[in-house]
Amino acid sequence: MDPVLAVDIGGTKLAAALVEPGGRVAVYDRVATPNPAAPDAGGLDAEGLWRTLDALLGKLVTDAGSPRLAGVGVGCGGPMTWPAAEVSPLNIPAWRNFPLRARLRARYPGLPVRIHNDAICVAVGEHWRGAGRGHDNVLGMVVSTGVGGGLVLGGRLINGASGNAGHIGHVVVDPGGPPCACGGRGCLEAVARGPGLVAWAREQGWRQGNPGRLEGTAAGAELAADARRGHPVASAAMRRAGRAIGIAIASATHLCDLDVAAIGGGLSQAGSLLFDPLEEAFRTHARMEFARRVRIVPAALGQTAGLVGAAALVFAQDRYWTGRAAG
Amino acid sequence: MDPVLAVDIGGTKLAAALVEPGGRVAVYDRVATPNPAAPDAGGLDAEGLWRTLDALLGKLVTDAGSPRLAGVGVGCGGPMTWPAAEVSPLNIPAWRNFPLRARLRARYPGLPVRIHNDAICVAVGEHWRGAGRGHDNVLGMVVSTGVGGGLVLGGRLINGASGNAGHIGHVVVDPGGPPCACGGRGCLEAVARGPGLVAWAREQGWRQGNPGRLEGTAAGAELAADARRGHPVASAAMRRAGRAIGIAIASATHLCDLDVAAIGGGLSQAGSLLFDPLEEAFRTHARMEFARRVRIVPAALGQTAGLVGAAALVFAQDRYWTGRAAG
Numbered sequence: 001m002d003p004v005l006a007v008d009i010g011g012t013k014l015a016a017a018l019v020e021p022g023g024r025v026a027v028y029d030r031v032a033t034p035n036p037a038a039p040d041a042g043g044l045d046a047e048g049l050w051r052t053l054d055a056l057l058g059k060l061v062t063d064a065g066s067p068r069l070a071g072v073g074v075g076c077g078g079p080m081t082w083p084a085a086e087v088s089p090l091n092i093p094a095w096r097n098f099p100l101r102a103r104l105r106a107r108y109p110g111l112p113v114r115i116h117n118d119a120i121c122v123a124v125g126e127h128w129r130g131a132g133r134g135h136d137n138v139l140g141m142v143v144s145t146g147v148g149g150g151l152v153l154g155g156r157l158i159n160g161a162s163g164n165a166g167h168i169g170h171v172v173v174d175p176g177g178p179p180c181a182c183g184g185r186g187c188l189e190a191v192a193r194g195p196g197l198v199a200w201a202r203e204q205g206w207r208q209g210n211p212g213r214l215e216g217t218a219a220g221a222e223l224a225a226d227a228r229r230g231h232p233v234a235s236a237a238m239r240r241a242g243r244a245i246g247i248a249i250a251s252a253t254h255l256c257d258l259d260v261a262a263i264g265g266g267l268s269q270a271g272s273l274l275f276d277p278l279e280e281a282f283r284t285h286a287r288m289e290f291a292r293r294v295r296i297v298p299a300a301l302g303q304t305a306g307l308v309g310a311a312a313l314v315f316a317q318d319r320y321w322t323g324r325a326a327g
Numbered sequence: 328m329d330p331v332l333a334v335d336i337g338g339t340k341l342a343a344a345l346v347e348p349g350g351r352v353a354v355y356d357r358v359a360t361p362n363p364a365a366p367d368a369g370g371l372d373a374e375g376l377w378r379t380l381d382a383l384l385g386k387l388v389t390d391a392g393s394p395r396l397a398g399v400g401v402g403c404g405g406p407m408t409w410p411a412a413e414v415s416p417l418n419i420p421a422w423r424n425f426p427l428r429a430r431l432r433a434r435y436p437g438l439p440v441r442i443h444n445d446a447i448c449v450a451v452g453e454h455w456r457g458a459g460r461g462h463d464n465v466l467g468m469v470v471s472t473g474v475g476g477g478l479v480l481g482g483r484l485i486n487g488a489s490g491n492a493g494h495i496g497h498v499v500v501d502p503g504g505p506p507c508a509c510g511g512r513g514c515l516e517a518v519a520r521g522p523g524l525v526a527w528a529r530e531q532g533w534r535q536g537n538p539g540r541l542e543g544t545a546a547g548a549e550l551a552a553d554a555r556r557g558h559p560v561a562s563a564a565m566r567r568a569g570r571a572i573g574i575a576i577a578s579a580t581h582l583c584d585l586d587v588a589a590i591g592g593g594l595s596q597a598g599s600l601l602f603d604p605l606e607e608a609f610r611t612h613a614r615m616e617f618a619r620r621v622r623i624v625p626a627a628l629g630q631t632a633g634l635v636g637a638a639a640l641v642f643a644q645d646r647y648w649t650g651r652a653a654g
Contacts, residue, residue: 018363079616130562137488151489151582154649158480160584161464164617170581172612173575177503220544227471247499250511251578254497255478285499290491293569322481323537 002070004107004311005057008077009033009100010118011091012054016060019311025256025304026044026063031056033092049094050103057107071112072104073310075121082163085115114313114321115174116308119148120157120166121197122264122299124320129154130300131262139258141168143245144265145220147189147293153256157320169193171248188248192241194220194267200240206233224270229270238270239277246281253286253294332384332435336360336403338418339443340488343387344631345394346638350456352631354391354621357493358383360419365385376421376556377430384434398439399431400637402448408431409490425604436528441640441648445633447469447484449626450634451590454479458589466585470572471592472547474516480583482519484647494519498575515575519545519568519632521594527567533560551597565597565605573608580613580621591626 003018003026004100015030034044034052057263061067075091085101104113116124121142123132132138136155147169151158158165169189170182177186178196190196198219208222226234249261279296286292301308313321330345330353341358361371361379388396404416412428431440435513443451446537450459450467459465463482469475474496478485496516497509505523517523525546535549544621553561594601606623613619628635640648 061353135488153480153485153492154483156481158583160480160617161586161620162460162584162617164615165582167581167584167615168617170618172500173502175608175612184612186612187581248503249424249469251498252582254514254584255486255492255579257489257492257494259488281502285502285511286498288469288491288494290487290489290498291494293488293631297370 004070004314005061005072005326006307006310007053007057007072007074007076007090008118008121008306008310009053009092011077011089015307016057016065018312019073019308019315021070021315023311024309025307026096027060028054028304029063031200034094041267044094044173046062046094046096049092050098051093053315054107061168069108071114071123071314072108073111073121073313074100074104074115075118075306075310076100076115078117078164080117080163081160082116083114084273087115102149109274112314112317114310116163116310117148117150117166120150121165121307122148122149122153122305123152123309123310123312124312125301125305125307126262126299127157128316129308130305130322131297132260135259137257137259139249139252139256139261141245141261141263142265143192143241143263143267144194147265151256152181152319155253155319156322159322168248168252171251172243173247181235188244191244192267194223197237197241197267198223201233201237204233206231206237206293215299220266221290224267224273225271227273235267235273238273241267242274242277243281246278247285249278249296249326250282250285250291250295255290257290258294261294261296262299264302264305265297266317270296328394331397331641332388332399333634334380334384334401334447335445335630336380336401336414336416337421338404338416341383342634343384344634344638345387345391346635348397348642350635350638352634354387355631356383356387356390357544361421371421373421373425376419377425381434391622396435397460398436398441398633398641399435399470400412400448400640401427401431401440401442402445402633402637403427403442405444405491407442407444407490409443409486410441414442415642439641439644441644443478443490443511443637444475444493447477448634448636448640449475449632450477450479450493450589451484451639452628452632453589453591453626455639455643455647456635457632458624460585462586464584464586465585465590466495466576466579467493467589469517469571469592470568470590470592470594471521473520474592475587479646483516483649484510484627493578495575498578500571500574513646515571519569519594520572520611521550524564524568524594525550531560531563533558533564547593551594551600554600555599562600565600566644568594569601569604570608572601573605574612575617576605576621576623577609577612578637580618581615584617585621588623589626591632593627595625604606
């Protein structure tokens, strides 16, 4: 069977792959997402970014010998309209209401083109070929610069009213807690996102050992590394994140009766420093028998989960591209 | 088309009805649930309770002229195994692992017999013929002595791994909040259930005007009545419940992307005293566009919602009796 051209569009990089029906990533390439503020961006606009993406995809397919394709699957940062996929990724200011699905359909005529939120694609990948495989009720989470997710229930991806189901990052874990970028307060993301933890740790006196690094993910990685070395404030930051995630998963499984919660993203690499307090908070709040049965596990697919999930939107449409809205 | 024999089994009453395919309750009867502690209970055991139920159903069907039945649908207090429905209702100590589905199948041979949690049946009723009709993504809630619910997503009832999806009462709204009967802490139910509100109001100095009444629902009703009369502590109790419900719905819609949340049960009759602070807390925590779109409405069917939903398990099995587990 022909491969799917899978695409992962984020604020840091544009990645693409040919994914085989079994889920194997056969060919892979990526470029840094052009930054309109960078000196070499040349006044990057929506069309310039599209040309960069189009060139990446064209080269990937040509280098692979121009195989026939089964379709195009894309994970892209939100928000977007769904399933029409006019995209306005928070981290990609050049695209606002950019008609990504229409463009790809024109570029790849006759092929199914299916686009979903990037965190949903990660969750789908983990359900299809990763840590949730073989289970019907799975929450996939990405804990990184933000906190995203996707929800598979009864063996099928849950889209909700507008394709926005799975926003575990905005489950409320502390009603009087810190303000969230969404406008709310005390969301899981407000507490547990990498930059939020870094800010909290700085308030407590933690300092980055390598101030030359960029803010954001890198500082978060350094915080996790300091926690592994036993730094008390860094360790406390991981506990803070773990507890918040544990509370959110308790709420989610009471509502959705999950088999598995799979946690990926940079922060999940803190290992037991994150997972031990997470489990403890979960056990405190999830006491009924059905809720205690959930298995909380690290995601299995790593960086390619989103590409594998994007391919599954095409390969396994009966599970991941369903409902009235999907067209 | 033949009617469904619909049954609603709770700690206070056993109710039964013949429900027509359009959802109309054609014939209705009920008896008080025998209380094993009462002097006239005569050492009530599991079989005694079964005989009471069987007599209620037999008389209802006979009095209606013994029509042909399309099936038997039952809502019963949890917990239970599902879909096998060996039931152990918290409020009915006489039944522990009672094989309700097997008994009803033996009593009504050849008919489909479908049993689900009573709060799930209320949610199904509200989706099928009530406040959620015509919407694909609906949370139905019952706020009363406890807080229960059921979840319809993508037009189909969500069962989860073990038939326990929909437990909105155990979404965490205040991680350091009061202990919950489930063993957890800060669950919506721990804050907003009628007896919890009554206990809180008493701590604040509220006294029941009619001390001859029973504890529980009646005290909750009196608390709501006092709130309507402007009693400051009673009003504060309604605000406390409303805020907790608003936070829980915000979390639920971020996770599930709902169209409608329908709220029934005794407490919902407090009207704007409950719904105004509920909306305010919801607006504080649900700021993203998709989340703000949810409509929060009172349930429409009242006391018969559970019977109508139990009938829908038979009449509309493609939506409400689905998945691998349902047999």
